[in-house]
């Protein structure tokens with residue numbers, strides 16, 4: 463079976479160099495073109511999919527739709543989950559990354575962005591960035607609502623969805639397409655390829671680019687893309 467992962471096409475805040483996380487930023491025209499090209503690449507390879515997954519965020523949803531349109535697969539079942547959302551960037555969301563580095567030092571910003579288990583400054587429950595105040599997240603159990611996640615915490619909420627839903631499709635012989643985010647996909651790839659806590663920090667995923675994995679029904683990885 464094929465499992466194809468794609469990070470969303472370039473977003474407006476990728477372009478503006480802002481911490482994004484759970485802020486629902488749209489893709490740019492360049493991001494749209496990346497996604498169209500990504501879909502065409504899969505089509506040229508003759509790949510097809512039975513089911514697709516994405517997050518609750520429009521940059522990933524729109525990217526998925528552009529892929530599916532190129533593949534003439536807009537009809538297949540699409541499942542959305544907050545568990546595939548980008549890592550919640552806490553109180554850093556909306557800040558410019560370069561300005562934050564000037565204020566707190568490049569070292570501190572690097573730790574916030576690329577350490578494995580250091581979480582960013584947290585948002586409190588009165589913040590508009592707190593998912594508990596956002597309608598679409600009303601079904602997340604209160605004790606699971608993120609307030610600022612490290613990569614480790616992101617892994618902890620992505621993997622239950624892999625276990626409960628996505629992996630079952632592969633066991634059933636289905637080809638699966640997932641459109642998600644830099645850090646939710648790093649979480650999944652770390653697990654699939656058994657990458658160490660240190661090494662995963664060097665993995666930076668390109669936007670709008672399909673990553674093709676071949677997996678057998680026992681979930682053994684047969685082939686994986688060159689990532690480093």
Ligand SMILES: O=C(O)[C@@H](CO)OP(=O)(O)O
Pocket residue numbers: 476480481482483484548549551575644645
């Ligand atoms: O801002 C974000 O949400 C992410 C992805 O763009 O950034 P980072 O590269 O710091 O993980």
